[in-house]
Amino acid sequence: MSEEKKGFFSRLVEGLTKTRNNIASVFDDIFSGFSSIDDDFYEELEEVLVMADIGIHTTEMIIEDLKVKVKENHLKEPSECREYLIRSIKEQ
Known part of the structure; x- marks a missing residue:
């Protein structure tokens, strides 16, 4: 037996x-694949967060928080949302 069994x-x-790594890759695709911050962008983020097993309630809170931050900071590009999303996830 040359290969040791993993615990x-x-x-x-x-x-x-x-x-x-798969989830991070999907987030990268979202931030680079969308040209604007719109309902489709938020829906895609929401879907990925739910698939990441964050939970529906927490996902809704994260998305709502992100929407507020986007509006307050006048963000236009999806790539500008990355840090705000990370902060929002950490806060939850």
């Missing part, structure tokens, strides 16, 4: 790392 926690960490 439960090693497999768990590996799986979570893969999931985190």
Whole structure:
């Protein structure tokens, strides 16, 4: 047996790392794939947050907070939202 069996926690960490990387990739696609901040942009973000198992209530709070920050800071480009989204997620 040349390959050692992975323990439960090693497999768990590996799986979570893969999931985190996939979600990060999807966020990158959203921020680079949209040309404006509109309802479609918010819907896509909402879908990804729910798929990331953040929960519906928390996702709604994050999206509403992001909308407020976008309006307050007069953001026009989706890429400008990245840091505000990260902060909002951390606050929740």
